Amino acid sequence: MVLATSLLTTACGSKENNSDDKFDYSVEKFADLQILRYKVPSFEELSLKEKELIYYLSEAALEGRDILFDQNGKYNLRIRRMLEAIYCNYAGDKNKEEYKQLETYLKRVWFANGIHHHYGCEKFIPGFTPEYLKEVLLTIDPSLLPVADGQSVEEFYAEISPAIFDSSYMAKRVNQADGEDVVVTSACNYYDNVTQAEVEEFYGKLKNPNDKTPVSYGLNSRLVKEDGVIAEKVWKVGGLYSPALEKVVYWLRKAEGVAENDNQKAVINKLIEYYETGDLKTFDEYAIYWLKDTDSRIDFVNGFTESYGDPLGMKASWESLVNFKDMEATRRTEMISDNAQWFEDNSPVDNQFKKDEVKGVTAKVITAAILAGDLYPATAIGINLPNANWIRADHGSKSVTIGNITDAYNKASHGNGFGAEFMFSDVERQLADNYGDITGDLHTDLHECLGHGSGKLLPGVDPDALKAYGSTIEEARADLFGLYYMADPKLVELGLLPNMDAYKAEYYNFLMNGLMTQLVRIEPGNNIEESHMRNRQLIARWVLEKGASDAVVELVNKDGKTYVLVNDYQKVRNLFGELLSEIQRIKSTGDFEAARTLVESYAVKVDPTLHAEVLERYKKLNLAPYKGFVNPVYEAVLDDNGNITDVLVTYNEGYAEQMLRYSKDYSTLPSINN
Ligand code: ZN
Secondary structure (H helix, E strand, O other): OHHHHHHHHHHHHOOOOHHHHHOOOEEEEEOOEEEEEOOOOOHHHOOHHHHHHHHHHHHHHHOOHHHHHHHHOOOHHHHHHHHHHHHHHOOOOOOOHHHHHHHHHHHHHHHHOOOEOOOOOEEOOOOOOHHHHHHHHOOOOHHHOOOOOOOOHHHHHHHHHHHHHOOOOOOEOOOOOOOOOOOOOEOOOOEEOOOHHHHHHHHHHHOOOOOOOOOOOOOOEEEEEEOOEEEEEEEOOOOEOHHHHHHHHHHHHHHHHOOOOHHHHHHHHHHHHHHHHOOHHHHHHHHHHHHHOOOOOEEEEEEEEEOOOOOOOOOOEEEEEEEEEOHHHHHHHHHHHHOHHHHHHOOOOOHHHOOOOOOOOOOEEEEEEEEEEOOOOOOOOEEEEOOOHHHHHHHOOEEEEEHHHHHHHHHHHOOOOHHHHHOOOHHHHHHHHHHHHHHHHHHHHHHHHHHOOOOOOOOOOOOOOOHHHHHHHHHHHHHHHHHHHHOOHHHHHOOOOOOOOOHHHHHHHHHHHHHOHHHHHOOOOOOOOOHHHHHHHHHHHHHHHHOHHHOOEEEEEEOOEEEEEEOOHHHHHHHHHHHHHHHHHHHHHOOHHHHHHHHHHHHOOOOHHHHHHHHHHHHHHOOOOEEEEEOOEEEEEEOOOOOEEEEEEEOOOOHHHHHHHHHHHOOOOOOOOO
16 A cells, blocks of 8 residues: 555656746647657666666667658658758848748758658648749858759759659658559658569568568568669668668667666667668567566667558668656556456456456556657657567567656646637536546556456457457557546555546546547548547547437537536446447457447547537647657766766757757768668
């Protein structure tokens, strides 16, 4: 119980920490983006050796920045450097509207690591004219511009401008439209001069269906056709992106020298070996070492990791995250995991679909120290790696939630007017103020640590039986497992929630989001595509409909505006339990038809009238739907012999300031011919 009490004070206590009030979480806002900053609590309390390790790993993280720009599109580095040259050297009128538009465009390019929207993948078009760009360019010293050898500024402009202004040229970074050649029509830089059929044939030949431990084919290379020959150009030291990877390796070696223990040393060493050879078998060995290193306080991701940026889902974008374990918050997730069997045994799911022996995943809560590559400035709040299916099956996976990032999101959203606009009354707003943050975190933990790991398939059921509906059903299952238990006295007993009212904050928020407010991310006329969003609407609409006869949840109209009203929270819990039971049945038996009916009936379609109203109300709040972060600045303090005696962390760097510093200090790749 002592453990439980201390947990509670951590969860709630962050709000009472006075020093927090002075910390400015919001940096700036432009286009549809808001830039925040995050704190790195407890960094000062780490030992010198730990700080040193974080410092070296952070340098290794920042050195990879140019790789992602180039992966996202072949003109990106040139466009970024051209805009930076203008930003730093233009002597003309900087108060002119067109110049301000140019500045915004550069900020968007920095944010997206290229010329396509980081989330929607469509090209964003600048608010200045091609003529203006040309006029400005001609005033800049050509030696400061990323022109090719022998190229005049006019020729450079002619080459680069379609990528910036022509919305039909390189229109999408990742195109997944059914029936199109997704390789040819995607602007990402993972393929050159090859068709989708050629790519599929190339990798089809490499794959052996009997291989129980297949490497992640294509993960770390660009596939190109030159002189009629199709071949991989591997990203490694001595290969593509070598100048960047050499620097990454340089800092990793330093990190290896101050590793916490032999396991961690071996992890770093394997990663270096992989960068030096490009060998994907070595990468898998590294991933297993990394997975098994659970004792180290400090941990990191550094490499070609997620494949969302490739329309075929093979090639991985470069990213890095350096972090250390949040001891207090991790005790919270450990407590959930330690009780995993109790949660499984007591769930409303039919006994035949329950696991006899459940192993809770220990999702540790981490404190991010630096975000880089595809995790910067926009970042995930939780990560589960490695991605290779056979490694996950044979060795498991590591799941983390990033506590200080979630905290920064929460803090920045307090008092932004969202609750005032969309919540029914002060009762709901009070619940959100008192319990919104802790219940939000707890629901995420339950979802990750228990939800995904609960239940079992009946013997002989194909795990892919639900096909395209599989991921929505899976997310719904994990969310419902968490929602059902949010209202259980067990959580109060374990000290994870302060009282039996707290869960209502999460219930209200979840229903409001699923029924209304998540629609702010959808363009008018579009359906819901993303599986987490589908899952939320599925659950919320289902509960609304099934509880209609008892008016459990209602959409009510007040002064011409629609609100979610929850009349009976306990009945909402029962409905969550009922739906969880049905969703688990669908998953366990592979009932494709039932999955399709549920998803198509509740999760996909949007009520156009309500959608328009939500968009209109949201617009008036003038909030940015997407957020990203500037990093803290780490400074190594050296003695006369060049040894590190301390590492200092500061938080006052601005967005443009940070981006320009990164472009100067971590400018690893040439503008052309990567
Ligand atoms: Zn999930």
